[in-house]
Amino acid sequence: MPSYVLPYETRTSIKISLGTRDEREARRKAAIYNDYIEDFWRSLIKADGKLNRDAAYRAAVKLAKAHGFAYKSVAEIAKAPLEEVIERVRVAAGSIEQEQVVSALLGGAEEPGLMLSACLERFWPLCADRLVNKSDHQIRKWKNPRIAALTGFIDVIGDKRLSDVTRADILQYRQWWLDRIADGTAVAGTANKNILYVRNILQTVCEAHEIDKEVESLFSRMRLKELDNARPPFEATFVQKTLLSGRTLAGLNAEARLLIYAMADTGARESELIGLQPEDILLDEEIPYIWIRARNDHALKTLHSERKIPLVGSSLHAFSQLPEGFSHYRNADTASTTINKYLRENDLKPTDGHSLYSLRHTFKDRLRDAGAPEEVIDELMGHKSRGPKYGRGHMLEAKHEWLKRIAFHIST
Template sequence: MVHRRSIGLGKNYVYQRGGKFIYRRRVPSEVSHLDTRKEVKISLKTHSYQEAVIRSTIYDRQVQKFWNDLIETQSSNNLESRYKKAVRTARANGFSYKSIEELATLDLNEIVERLLVDIDQKEKAEALLGGAGSSKVKLTQCSELYWGLVHDQLVNKSPHQIRKWKNPRKAALDSFISVVGDKYLQQITRKDILSFRSWLNDKLRLGFSPSSANKQMRFVRHIIQQIAISQELEIDFDPLFAKLNFKLSNISRPPFEASYVQNKLLPNLGFLNERDRLVVMAIADTGARISEVFGLRPEDIRLEEDIPFIWIRARKGYELKTESSERKIPLVGTALQAFSNSPGGFNHSGNPDSFSGNVNKRLSNHGLRPTPQHSIYSLRHTFKDRLRDIEAPEEIIDDLMGHKKSGPKYGRGHRLETKLKWLEKIAYRTES
């Protein structure tokens, strides 16, 4: 039995604790104003005294070097850049970078291989022997770092679109932190991911959808993986999240029946204000998304053309849901009436989701939702069913809906005259 006080005092800083050895050294007074720890304690993860001495020697060399560098620079601000440089140098020499904490857990053969490399530069020594420390990024720092890494995905979005893109990702990360704590990225384990999944599973019992739960898992994985890559941390988070998706429900949002919209819904919208009533009418006969209707500028509403139409398109500061969402839709029936009464558009500067929530609530209050699953968005599903019922070609339906077409894109798409021919067959009757 090796006694704690008899081993390495003043030499190797090796102590025994609970059958295992640790490296333990007090922070010298001359550097205590820069390194505020009272002492350095690191598990050597071995029961062998001989291995403990070897690992302790590696630790001590780098701990001492760290203190010397702090005294020389009087700052720790350059440690992050040193770390990243060390990662690249280690790769160039055929090794992955390991901090001294990680190095001490390696097989002795790899440690010996690193020691046998011709270390002719200070940078190479740091890279192979863990002297540059490790990147210290906590989960609470990830949001702000992440936005800078995905700027390309935000550059052409409107302020509302940016909020709608950011908020669920930030909420997912905040939820993850509330479950596992504010950890360093290197500390995240499969057990943490399983705990988060269990928390999401509990939310499913309260009505949270499997699709939303999967999105939260996906958002968290992408955020921490992107941060790890940017910090040159050699961590692959994909295996930690593997095979944890929730099974999706086959229940989809039901459409209204076309006759219900014509005879029940459209004639009884008097409880809505003028703008909201016209928006419902516009959606009914264009099948456009709510955000697309509100995103139209006056120049996108072409009422003076031989065939009046709206042009759903992206612009600077406004992004469509998908590239295939750009399209021209001839105006017929209630849509033509709606835009004729509001030729400049609907000027909704806020959140289109607030329109949806308000209208759905009022439809419920007036008994105009056949089931709780029916919503204003169901009109888009109805629009597609109406086109199918008249046996419109699938290409025409995709073109009008703004759906992605299979195969490569050729040509300019269908002419307005062709699309008008099919839309006139399904147009809702309007008030005389």
């Protein structure tokens, strides 16, 4: 026994049955148990031998593993195979004077009382890697749906200890979403996202705080069947003859109007266009283009979103008037709300499903209709290519040729 743990460890030696006669397997298991034991010692030393309830439970989990068992509550042990119960009692009897060992092996440690309502406070610090390079607005957009999801979950099943959440609770939550879908106040896609958010929050917190909960199994087979609710595209002729008419959009402010022009011939997302800095708009090159890329204060939606898009037709017209980028709108949501309201109030939406984002789908359809290869389309859209990727991708010249074929005509 190492001398540095003697003030905290009551055992003078440790013996664990490895359950195998194979020397190679025994060495592998011994290394694993050695890690468990040293992890337990670190916990004891860190707490100076005095553990609060949460720490005591985590220590019991580690101590049970250090003796060759998974930690189980008394109720779980009562349902375990007789052979396991006998073995637990046998090992505990050998350490009868060591209260912590007996408690760890026979389920005597009280589980942490972490309430569902406290989970987000524990969750946020565990997600720092997911928020790298995001602006304050992007962080709020990332956090808000997760806050709403867990709040809704608690509203349905009540605020209880995380360790007390059951499969029945998850089924109740799923049924709540089914009822909302049935009465037309929600769609399956929204339900699936919320269920996924709740699962991720609970799983992340359980893993980080060593709470014994099989979250993955609790949420298995919970996904609801989704209908195809993709935004419909505008017809190209409608965009050319109606949307890109100066008279049609005269009631919009200049930047909102030019955002429509920019989207029409780049297919870029609103947030990507509004996030462009002056150095990302290269009008003096032989082929003018925009460079969509991440910055320290602005993350992209996916790793594949970074790309260079040649400027033609309506997009070249837009950025020729905005060489420094969008200064009025620094928030894509505000711009989208303004434009979609204008489209709705001026009967510029062929169906209720159409929105500003429909221009992105129109852009993709126009490229397909022109016969552009799927790899070129994926590059211009910022999508992951479905086939194997070789080399550096298509050059600006090649993308420019395809975009010239579909460019909208702007009369000046």
